[in-house]
Amino acid sequence: MSDKKMIITRTALQLFINKGIHAVGINEVIKQSKVAKKTLYHHFSSKDLLIISTLEYRDQLFMQWLEQRLSQASEAKSAAIELFLALDDWFNNRVTVLGDFNGCFFINACAEYKDPSCAINQCCKMHKANVQNLLGKYVDQFEADKNAAALLTKQLCILKEGAITTALVQRDLAAALKLIEVVKLLVQRH
Amino acid sequence: MSDKKMIITRTALQLFINKGIHAVGINEVIKQSKVAKKTLYHHFSSKDLLIISTLEYRDQLFMQWLEQRLSQASEAKSAAIELFLALDDWFNNRVTVLGDFNGCFFINACAEYKDPSCAINQCCKMHKANVQNLLGKYVDQFEADKNAAALLTKQLCILKEGAITTALVQRDLAAALKLIEVVKLLVQRH
DNA sequence: CATTAAGTAGACCAAGTTGTCTACCAATAT
DNA sequence: ATATTGGTAGACAACTTGGTCTACTTAATG
Numbered sequence: 001m002s003d004k005k006m007i008i009t010r011t012a013l014q015l016f017i018n019k020g021i022h023a024v025g026i027n028e029v030i031k032q033s034k035v036a037k038k039t040l041y042h043h044f045s046s047k048d049l050l051i052i053s054t055l056e057y058r059d060q061l062f063m064q065w066l067e068q069r070l071s072q073a074s075e076a077k078s079a080a081i082e083l084f085l086a087l088d089d090w091f092n093n094r095v096t097v098l099g100d101f102n103g104c105f106f107i108n109a110c111a112e113y114k115d116p117s118c119a120i121n122q123c124c125k126m127h128k129a130n131v132q133n134l135l136g137k138y139v140d141q142f143e144a145d146k147n148a149a150a151l152l153t154k155q156l157c158i159l160k161e162g163a164i165t166t167a168l169v170q171r172d173l174a175a176a177l178k179l180i181e182v183v184k185l186l187v188q189r190h
Numbered sequence: 191m192s193d194k195k196m197i198i199t200r201t202a203l204q205l206f207i208n209k210g211i212h213a214v215g216i217n218e219v220i221k222q223s224k225v226a227k228k229t230l231y232h233h234f235s236s237k238d239l240l241i242i243s244t245l246e247y248r249d250q251l252f253m254q255w256l257e258q259r260l261s262q263a264s265e266a267k268s269a270a271i272e273l274f275l276a277l278d279d280w281f282n283n284r285v286t287v288l289g290d291f292n293g294c295f296f297i298n299a300c301a302e303y304k305d306p307s308c309a310i311n312q313c314c315k316m317h318k319a320n321v322q323n324l325l326g327k328y329v330d331q332f333e334a335d336k337n338a339a340a341l342l343t344k345q346l347c348i349l350k351e352g353a354i355t356t357a358l359v360q361r362d363l364a365a366a367l368k369l370i371e372v373v374k375l376l377v378q379r380h
Numbered sequence: 381c382a383t384t385a386a387g388t389a390g391a392c393c394a395a396g397t398t399g400t401c402t403a404c405c406a407a408t409a410t
Numbered sequence: 411a412t413a414t415t416g417g418t419a420g421a422c423a424a425c426t427t428g429g430t431c432t433a434c435t436t437a438a439t440g
Contacts, residue, residue, distance in 0.1 A: 004387075020302045022212035026428060036388050037429085043386095047428065102304060110359045111301035112210045114292060128360050154368055161359070162352025169300045169351070170318050178344055185375060194417075215397060226418050227399085233416095237398065 005043040005053075008033045013054040017102050021051060021112050048120065051109070055123040058105050063130055065097055070134065076141035080156055080187050083135065087160065087176035091167045103168035107161070132157050143190045155186060195233040195243075198223045203244040207292050211241060211302050238310065241299070245313040248295050253320055255287055260324065266331035270346055270377050273325065277350065277366035281357045293358035297351070322347050333380045345376060 001009075011033040015024045026047055030037050044050040069086040073079035091101050102108075106124040113120040136153040143149040159179050166175040201223040205214045216237055220227050234240040259276040263269035281291050292298075296314040303310040326343040333339040349369050356365040 002386080018304070020212070020304065022210065023302070025426065027426080037390080038431085039387060041429070045429095103301065107297075107355055107359055108301035111293060111298035112213070114208070114210065116361055125360055151368065154362075155372055158352040158356045158365055158369060159349065160352070161355040162348040162350070165297055165351040165355050166348045169297055170315055171306055172344075175348055178341065179348060182345055182372070182376065186372065192416080216399080217396080227420080228401085229417060231399070235399095 002043070004033075004035055004039055008035055008040055008043060008050070009053045009057050012050055013058055013105075014099070016051070016054055016109075017099065017105050021109060026050075051120055052123055055106065055109065055120065055127070059123075059127045059130065061097055062127070063134070065095065066131065067134060070138060073138070076138045077187050077190075079138035080135070080183050081180060083156070083160065084163065084176045084180055084183055087163055087167075088174070091163075091173045091176060101167065101173075104161075104164045107164065128157070131160075142187075148190070152186065152190065156183065159183065192233070194223075194225055194229055198225055198230055198233060198240070199243045199247050202240055203248055203295075204289065206241070206244055206299075207289065207295050211299060216240075241310055242313055245296065245299065245310065245317070249313075249317045249320065251287055252317070253324070255285065256321065257324060260328060263328070266328045267377050267380075269328035270325070270373050271370065273346070273350065274353065274366045274370055274373055277353055277357075278364070281353075281363045281366060291357065291363075294351075294354045297354065318347070321350075332377075338380070342376060342380065346373065349373065 008029065012024070012029045015029060015032060026037070026040065029050070030040050033040070040050070044053060066083075066086065070079045070082055073082040086095075089095050090098055093100055106127045109120055110124045113124075115121060116125075132153060135156060136149070139149045139153045139156070143152060159182065163175040163179055166172050172178075198219065202214070202219045205219060205222060216227070216230065219240070220230050223230070230240070234243060256273075256276065260269045260272055263272040276285075279285050280288055283290055296317045299310055300314045303314075305311060306315075322343060325346060326339070329339045329343045329346070333342060349372065353365040353369055356362050362368075
């Protein structure tokens with residue numbers, strides 16, 4: 001990816017995260033990026049494609065961070081707990097690569113682009129599937145039964161979504177920590 | 191509230207829920223409402239006030255429905271389970287008063303209006319507090335310790351947010367059901 | 381050397397945004 | 411009877427939207 005394309009993507013991502021997607025116009029993006037409008041449209045033939053680019057970039061950033069965090073867990077079972085400790089760090093702005101917490105970019109994008117057939121919505125679904133798969137690898141290590149493992153993975157993911165949403169809407173930055181005991185309860189039965 | 195004001199509020203709510211708030215213009219609202227623009231601006235001096243009106247109306251609808259549903263529970267403990275059965279009905283379009291499921295209007299509104307000091311954002315916070323208070327009344331009945339009751343209520347609420355978000359983003363309409371066993375586990379310890 | 385890709389600034393376009401205003405109508409209340 | 415309230419249709423203003431285009435510059439590459 002060229003320098004300018006990267007700058008535009010990063011700037012747009014920051015603006016979208018802070019203000020929402022519809023609320024940010026192309027003109028604001030080019031102004032903040034210090035780039036000509038032609039340059040933006042040279043790299044992205046439409047706003048939608050720029051949005052997709054920000055989603056893909058954010059997915060990369062987030063997954064790299066999460067993979068690294070979960071890999072620090074001493075054993076598979078504690079990866080689930082590590083997930084919620086990581087969320088807590090994210091909510092409380094202790095993760096520099098993720099920037100200031102403003103909810104999950106993908107959940108928020110879905111709130112603005114509801115049509116399940118549109119590319120933006122599908123990008124968001126894909127990101128959530130990526131996270132679920134990553135967590136699933138750890139759960140599979142201590143739960144041999146495929147069905148039980150899949151259900152537990154899913155449950156943990158739903159808990160995670162709840163923590164993120166609660167942290168955003170109610171500005172309850174301790175939401176992830178409040179679930180730690182629940183997570184332990186769920187994991188220890190296996 | 192006058193007839194026209196009510197019609198406008200209901201129409202706008204429907205449009206906002208289906209398409210998002212920024213994506214719907216005043217002109218579309220008046221066209222669908224079959225009302226003159228002057229009439230809309232007679233009742234609502236700005237779009238923001240119209241949005242607030244739709245939020246308040248939705249809060250009323252939702253709370254009435256939920257109160258009625260939870261009151262059907264045979265005992266306090268089963269009200270928590272009833273909550274997730276109710277969510278499942280909502281997700282799967284078995285609740286006519288709530289309309290077709292398209293996520294939580296309040297979560298989605300927060301995704302578009304992130305500034306915590308703005309009236310719209312605060313309306314959303316208030317709705318979530320209303321739901322939490324309602325559920326708290328039931329939890330208080332079987333958990334005498336104030337702190338424990340508050341924590342459990344909060345945890346159940348986070349689970350609820352997770353189910354709603356998962357149902358929207360991943361179109362997993364069984365999200366609420368997948369938490370039933372977790373809810374039972376949490377409640378039965380008390 | 382010549383071509384091509386990537387960049388600049390910014391004018392321009394058609395459409396859409398929120399919101400105001402005129403001019404008129406109909407019912408209701410003092 | 412007259413004033414007020416709530417309503418109509420729609421023109422209009424001021425601005426923003428996504429997107430195109432011209433004219434020009436710069437740098438790398440075959």
